[in-house]
Amino acid sequence: MSAEIVAELVRVERVYEMGEVLVHALDGVDLQIERGEYAAIMGRSGSGKSTLLNMMGCLDRPTAGTYRLTNRDVAELDDDELSSLRGRTLGFIFQAYNLIPHLTVLENIEVPMDYAGVGPRESRERAEALAERVGLGDRADHRPTQLSGGQQQRVAIARALANDPSLLLADEPTGNLDSSTGQEILDLLTHLNEAGTTMIVVTHDAKVAGQAHRTIHMLDGRVDRILVRP
Numbered sequence: 001m002s003a004e005i006v007a008e009l010v011r012v013e014r015v016y017e018m019g020e021v022l023v024h025a026l027d028g029v030d031l032q033i034e035r036g037e038y039a040a041i042m043g044r045s046g047s048g049k050s051t052l053l054n055m056m057g058c059l060d061r062p063t064a065g066t067y068r069l070t071n072r073d074v075a076e077l078d079d080d081e082l083s084s085l086r087g088r089t090l091g092f093i094f095q096a097y098n099l100i101p102h103l104t105v106l107e108n109i110e111v112p113m114d115y116a117g118v119g120p121r122e123s124r125e126r127a128e129a130l131a132e133r134v135g136l137g138d139r140a141d142h143r144p145t146q147l148s149g150g151q152q153q154r155v156a157i158a159r160a161l162a163n164d165p166s167l168l169l170a171d172e173p174t175g176n177l178d179s180s181t182g183q184e185i186l187d188l189l190t191h192l193n194e195a196g197t198t199m200i201v202v203t204h205d206a207k208v209a210g211q212a213h214r215t216i217h218m219l220d221g222r223v224d225r226i227l228v229r230p
Contacts, residue, residue, distance in 0.1 A: 003034040005071070006167050006198050007056055012065035014051050014221075025051040027221035028065070033167065033200065038193040040209035041202045043218030050171070052218065053202045057169050058086045070166050087116055091160030093170040097152040099144040105131055105155050106140045112162040130158040134188060150181035157188065161197070168192070168199040174208060186211050 014026040026048050033039055033056075043049040054060040055067060058074055067074050070089055074082060091112075099108050109127040118126070131140050134154040144152050153173060160168055170189065174182030190211050193199055201208060209215045215227045 003036075005032050006035050006037075006069070007031075007033040008066075008068045009055070009062075010066040010068075012055065012062045012067055014055060014060065015063040024221045026055065026062075029221075029223055031216065031223060033198065035166075035198050036193075036196060037198055037214070038190070038212045039200045040212035040215045041200060041218060042204065042206075042209050042215055043224075044204075047218040048221040049202050049218045051221075053169060053171055053200070056167070056200065057090055057092060058082055087112065088163060089166045091163070091165035091168045093153070093156050093160050093168065093173050095172040095175040097144070097149075097156045097176075099152055099155055099159075101144050104141050104143055105136055105147075105158075108144070108155050109158045109162055112159060116163050118163075126162065127158075130161055131155075133161075134158045148181070149177050150184055153177065153185050154188065157185075157192075161192070166198060168197050170199060170201040172203055173201060174203075174205070182208075 009029050009031045012026055012029045013024065016023045016025055029052065041049045041052060051060065055062065058069065061074060069085060072085060077085060100111065106124065106127045109130050110123045113123040113126065128140065131137050134157055136151060136154050136158070139147060139151060144155070147155070173189065174185050177185060186208060189199065189201070201212060203209055210229070213229055217224045217226070
């Protein structure tokens with residue numbers, strides 16, 4: 001039985017016009033992400049890794065080629081349909097956490113559910129369960145300024161899981177953390193993957209990439225090589 005493909009790029013290109021110069025940020029990328037996979041994307045600045053993450057997160061559209069998310073071609077969707085697919089299918093974790101300062105832990109976790117139209121009672125129950133899942137059940141009523149960096153990132157992870165996404169996308173999730181706290185976050189991500197969450201992490205840190213099943217190395221907008229963990 002073949003594995004289920006969550007995300008697939010076929011000859012994807014992304015070209016930007018910089019004055020009279022065309023910049024090929026992505027240049028014929030072929031890639032598949034299977035359900036349950038943990039993949040890392042690495043590459044130096046300008047390699048295309050951030051553009052690839054934006055593409056897979058439906059924050060950008062291909063100039064050419066095809067990107068399918070949960071078997072839907074994003075090029076066939078209008079902006080509202082794309083926004084809906086993104087909200088139902090994807091979870092995002094950012095280096096800077098991007099929490100709303102005046103909201104509590106639970107309220108921050110509830111934000112994606114509010115956009116998805118989840119009722120208040122169900123939203124609160126799910127937020128409480130997610131806060132417990134990431135080890136913040138005793139911080140549920142705290143605001144971001146009352147939390148450490150590692151705790152804020154745990155809130156961000158819980159928020160990313162709020163709508164049970166098909167794919168979790170993390171951009172340098174340990175970039176603002178010390179090594180010990182960063183390892184705690186990596187352990188949490190590994191635990192979530194082992195429980196079935198499909199995830200992609202963009203990183204410049206080989207230690208972070210070492211947790212993944214596959215490491216996709218980008219160079220000049222192309223997939224240069226893919227390393228599979230033994």
